[in-house]
Amino acid sequence: MAKVVCLGEIMLRLSAEAGTRLNQTQQLEVFYGGGEANVAVSLANYGHAVQFVSKVSDNGFGQAAERHLRSYGVATDHLLKAVGRLGAYYVEQGTGQRATSVIYDRQASVFALMDELEWPLAELFAGADIFHISGITPALSEQWQNLTLELIKAAKKAGCKVSFDCNYRQNLWSQKAAGAFLNKILPLVDYCSAGKMDAIYLLGVPEVEADATYYYQKLQELFPTIQAFYSTNRIVHSTCINELQGTLWINGKCYTSKNHVIDPIIDRIGGGDAFTGGILHGLLKEKTPNEIIEFATAAAVLKHSVKGDCNQFSEKEVLKFIKSDNAKIER
Numbered sequence: 001m002a003k004v005v006c007l008g009e010i011m012l013r014l015s016a017e018a019g020t021r022l023n024q025t026q027q028l029e030v031f032y033g034g035g036e037a038n039v040a041v042s043l044a045n046y047g048h049a050v051q052f053v054s055k056v057s058d059n060g061f062g063q064a065a066e067r068h069l070r071s072y073g074v075a076t077d078h079l080l081k082a083v084g085r086l087g088a089y090y091v092e093q094g095t096g097q098r099a100t101s102v103i104y105d106r107q108a109s110v111f112a113l114m115d116e117l118e119w120p121l122a123e124l125f126a127g128a129d130i131f132h133i134s135g136i137t138p139a140l141s142e143q144w145q146n147l148t149l150e151l152i153k154a155a156k157k158a159g160c161k162v163s164f165d166c167n168y169r170q171n172l173w174s175q176k177a178a179g180a181f182l183n184k185i186l187p188l189v190d191y192c193s194a195g196k197m198d199a200i201y202l203l204g205v206p207e208v209e210a211d212a213t214y215y216y217q218k219l220q221e222l223f224p225t226i227q228a229f230y231s232t233n234r235i236v237h238s239t240c241i242n243e244l245q246g247t248l249w250i251n252g253k254c255y256t257s258k259n260h261v262i263d264p265i266i267d268r269i270g271g272g273d274a275f276t277g278g279i280l281h282g283l284l285k286e287k288t289p290n291e292i293i294e295f296a297t298a299a300a301v302l303k304h305s306v307k308g309d310c311n312q313f314s315e316k317e318v319l320k321f322i323k324s325d326n327a328k329i330e331r
């Protein structure tokens with residue numbers, strides 16, 4: 001069992017029921033989610049000892065967010081509580097004709113307002129194997145850019161591997177600002193969720209007609225100390241069907257998963273986090289690159305079958321899905 005520390009904002013999610021728009025819905029379904037929190041849940045589902053580090057509101061919403069994490073076995077020893085608000089976001093589920101849309105209501109949340117690290121860093125990272133954080137957190141404020149850098153440096157000092165998911169959110173910062181920040185922190189990162197889109201739009205790699213290998217090569221040239229890059233490639237059809245394939249670049253080689261057809265899609269939010277959770281699990285368990293990419297992609301596909309932001313499946317269930325899905329293909 002590995003020890004993992006995930007840090008980020010957990011938010012209240014309010015979703016209009018499928019087939020209704022936010023401007024017409026009479027009811028909103030409640031979930032809790034956040035990029036790093038979703039990865040924490042995945043890794044706890046796979047049996048790792050995970051701490052989720054954050055700050056939530058000292059009221060019923062903060063309590064519910066904590067209960068959400070604990071119900072999956074995620075430890076919350078470093079979940080701070082303060083007077084103020086929990087960030088929220090509203091979701092309108094997509095259909096074949098239109099994409100899922102998200103409205104953020106997270107400004108001035110207790111987490112976004114933080115301007116110093118209030119956790120005992122040496123204690124936090126002692127004995128941890130991986131520290132996971134994403135590009136959503138530094139996008140919250142300039143202060144959070146500095147704090148993210150500080151956190152990563154402290155994790156490295158403690159001998160922890162750093163996992164970073166670029167997780168670009170256009171509603172939070174510009175591509176230019178994100179790119180400038182990535183150039184500062186990626187030299188300190190060990191495992192990085194980034195692919196062709198991040199390479200082109202955030203890191204200025206010129207677009208050419210080429211497959212994932214080319215872009216990973218470019219990313220590796222830019223950041224030679226990163227040990228693994230990974231991403232998913234989604235093909236969206238005009239119907240409800242999506243196709244999803246994952247790629248992993250490790251030791252100078254690119255590994256590609258099976259192409260999955262996802263139909264129907266119950267909820268696609270958190271698919272990328274389920275993928276990252278699967279990759280980190282495979283790396284921690286020292287699985288082969290092929291096993292890692294098949295597992296992570298299958299976990300992302302399964303996430304689309306359940307409501308809410310979190311992967312709800314154990315390692316055994318993901319492996320069973322891979323087996324049954326392969327059988328379906330062979331017939």
Ligand code: KDG
Nearest residue numbers: 033034035136269270273309
């Ligand atoms: O990756 C899923 C996240 O986007 C979702 O859980 C909400 O953290 C979130 C965000 O900032 O968009």
